Amino acid sequence: MTAEITKNPTGYNATFNRYFEHSPEQVWAMLTDNRKIHRWFSGLQMEEEGELGHLSLEMGHGQKKEFPITEYKKGEVLAFEWGDDHVHFELAPEGQGTRVKMVETLPDITGQTPKDVAGWHVALDIMEAILDGHGIERTSEWERWYPEYKRLFESMGVDFA
Template sequence: MLASITKEGTGYTVTFERRLNHSKEDVWSYFTDNEKLPKWFSELRVEDLREGGHLSFSMGDGTYQTMTVTAYEPQAVLAFTWGEDMAVRFEFRGEDGGCRLVLIESIYKPSEHTPKDLAGWHVCLDVIASLLDSGQPLADRKAHWRHWYAKYAEALRQLQ
């Protein structure tokens, strides 16, 4: 299902939700364990996991972007900046037999890259679900991304 996209001034608030049949502890570990992170987001690393701490994002050229942790509640909330253009917030809500994972991305300065990012987050969440369910990532992640990229590009066009 497509994320909810709301226009906020010149930017957007995008909310993704996934109901996962796994404990919030298991889901949380995919966001905070540097052994599990590369399975769904190879460029991301936890460096200092606390409010005011930071994560790093490999730019692929030997340099790293530092993202400040703005909210941290173990097994409940992990939020961080992503440059000057956006903020990312993950919420982990325990439910009977599982966890509701909510990703809220605040995009302050949309660009032509925005639908690519949204498709990327969509696929990342699907990869996490697949890893939790089967221990395996999605079979064709690139085709999955192309499918969702077209949908997010169209959704953003309709909001302009």
Template sequence: MLASITQAENGYSVRFERNLKHAVESVWSMLTDNEKLAQWFPELHVADLREGGLIKFDMQNGQFEEMAITRLKALSVLEFTWAEDIVRFELDAEPEGCRLVLIEKLTQITAHTPRDIAGWDVCLDVIEALLDGNTIASRKDVWKMKYDKYVQAFENLPQA
């Protein structure tokens, strides 16, 4: 299922939702423990896990982008800047595990947006697979399939 994409006050909001059969603590550690984070998004590194702290993005060229943690509630909310945008993870306990929501607030849609959104979608698939003790044979193949769908989804958005 694709993320929902809606117009928001200052841009757009992209919302992913996954119901996982794992405890909030297990999912939270995938988002905040650098060893586990590296398994699904190796370019990200939590440098200072606190509100006002930092997450670093390795540009793979010796440079790092610093992203400020704007909201943090342990085991519940992790929100940080992503260039001009905001990325927010929310976790809620459920009887069979937890609900993971990822919201990216986009200030604008660019030609690169479908790539990024397909990437987040695959990242969530990888988190779930890892928690389930599985792997995804070809992340690139899964990404390509999702990318094509997101290109279409963004093209079909009403023009502001």
């Protein structure tokens, strides 16, 4: 199921609602423990955890981009800048597992947007697969979801031509 795309006063939100059959502690570790982060998002790293912390992304050729944490509540909320966008993870225990809500706030929709949103979709799929003890192939999953997101944004009147 694709993310829900909605208009907000300053742009758009891409909201992913997932349920992982794993404890909030296990899911939180996927977001904050670098040994686990690297398995679902290569190059992403928690540099300093906490309200004044930041993440970084290896951009290649020794270049790193820093993403300040904007909201942090240990075990429950991790939000950070993502270039011009903003990413917000919220975890809540539900039954035997965890409800995961991830919202990417987008000021603008560009030709890159469906690629990025498909990337987050696949990252969540990979995170869940790792927790479940199996893997999935990133590229083929992305190639499956990217056209879906492109169509979704086009159905909202966005022209990528």
